[in-house]
Amino acid sequence: MNANPLRIVFHGQNAAQFRPGMEALIGNRHQIETVDDDLSTDAAVEAFTRADVLIGIRLQVPMPPLHQLRLYHAPAAGTDAIDASLLPPGCSLCNCFGHEQAIAEYVFAALLIGHVPLAQADRDLRQQRWTYWAGAPGALRTELGSQTLGIIGLGHIGQTIAARARAFGMRVHGCNRSAGPADCVDQFWPLDQLDNFMASIDAVVVTLPLLPDTRSLVGARALAALAPHAVLINVGRGPVVDEQALYEALKSRRLNAAIIDTWYRYPSAGQTTAAPAHLDFASLDHVLMTPHMSGWTHGTVRRRQQTLADNIQRLAEGRPLLNLLRGPTPRSN
């Protein structure tokens, strides 16, 4: 198909990781450039302002104006750091998924390791102690597959976790604004029955994005409704779980354990170290703390590159875009 070449600019360190190998996906017709986060050279500013397609995760005042941009594409799901009011009228805004498989692997690694004490068993057997030997008294372990998993949020991530949970034999309860695909969970609870949902499960995974009505959605009352043995996992956004309520539930041991990947504070640009919260979660030994890593795999990059490439082809050929968050106004095609 005859399509116009585009000026494609990868903006910043995050976007740059999706650059290698793009020619193999979109051919050599397009002009591809990579510019740094700070647009620290005149050439970078020039490339930025003249881009047809910008790939990045941050667009904020006082970045240079975008005169002819037709597509701003986040290589990520979240677009909360992209000020859409800075996009010119003819520009579309799209995002990417493809992280749900990676996040599910993180979730099941964390859940399974709570049932299979591999590290302790290895330490002991290296000293010739057969601590968890089958048949020995007291050696029996618990089983993930015998449990009920609760999932808050039934989007890409929630559904992907649900499918793997069922493969392990788990019962799956979902809590969401809307029911999602009819058969993706065994039992569905609307958000206004969150406390009853929490009381029905052995482990809960929060997968929701941060929106005005999801902030602190999981608060003290919902946490108190969990069973004493329950574990909470947050791979959505930190503040969906109220920080103070989570800290106090853990500190008082009313909450058995938490696995937290999404946080309340993040390093600023250039910072190499930073506390991930206002409260001292690092003082608690029944929390597994990870640095917003759950979705970040080579597979995620590869799947998102495919989405970027598909949409660049679609734009060049005047076909409808995928994962469209905001279309052009007025329509440019």
Next chain:
Amino acid sequence: MNANPLRIVFHGQNAAQFRPGMEALIGNRHQIETVDDDLSTDAAVEAFTRADVLIGIRLQVPMPPLHQLRLYHAPAAGTDAIDASLLPPGCSLCNCFGHEQAIAEYVFAALLIGHVPLAQADRDLRQQRWTYWAGAPGALRTELGSQTLGIIGLGHIGQTIAARARAFGMRVHGCNRSAGPADCVDQFWPLDQLDNFMASIDAVVVTLPLLPDTRSLVGARALAALAPHAVLINVGRGPVVDEQALYEALKSRRLNAAIIDTWYRYPSAGQTTAAPAHLDFASLDHVLMTPHMSGWTHGTVRRRQQTLADNIQRLAEGRPLLNLLRGPTPRSN
């Protein structure tokens, strides 16, 4: 149904763990006793010799004769320590499965933890270092779902692992004497093509029992066929993988990593410590060593109790037994 009460004896420490709660499954009509491994009292010997149903994992000379035994039931899959020639002619020999779900959880805990560096991430973030933060250069991790899993042995365990592997998006290759259920793997290799099978996969799980023709089945040539990044998991029986060949492949780093749950040496009765092999696997840091624990969960006990109860009911009612390894000769029913 009108059925005769039976004298049921749980023999030894292992069997005793299947005793609690049996009345809830088989009712109160039967007489249930538990005796110690050594039959150290006259009462224990008496109960043993008069049993209708014996539940145990070890039957060897010079144990007392079993005059009226109708069913010897292992609460385990393996019956290699049960000398069937000691069973009276009218006696059936049965075994139990129900461990495959637990073993699959062990396998996926061990596989996933190789891709998701939870422990390191936790250690670092507690010191405010965001080592694996999404988007950071060098932070990308690998993904289990992008890989091909090889499974040697396509029985209960192999099929259960295959189903979970597919839920994670893995490609599954199987190597077995016979093909098993047609659709349980994506590609099947007969045992005489073991080396080609080994060359086709990223991780391999050995699930085979120890039989004359499986001993040292996985030897130096098969191990050498694995890719440099491959990992080997043994949850079948230790000697199915040749000890010397495995040790040398690991020692020379031709084999990237191994997760070993089934071993070459086990503690004798009464021993509290014992090396699990003749060679010094504990000196290798790229081996995860666990003490034959993979199948030992509360869920396994519950599922096996159900099999024991089903067969006791069937025996009492004269119906055909499940998991029959050896029937009565001549038929007693």
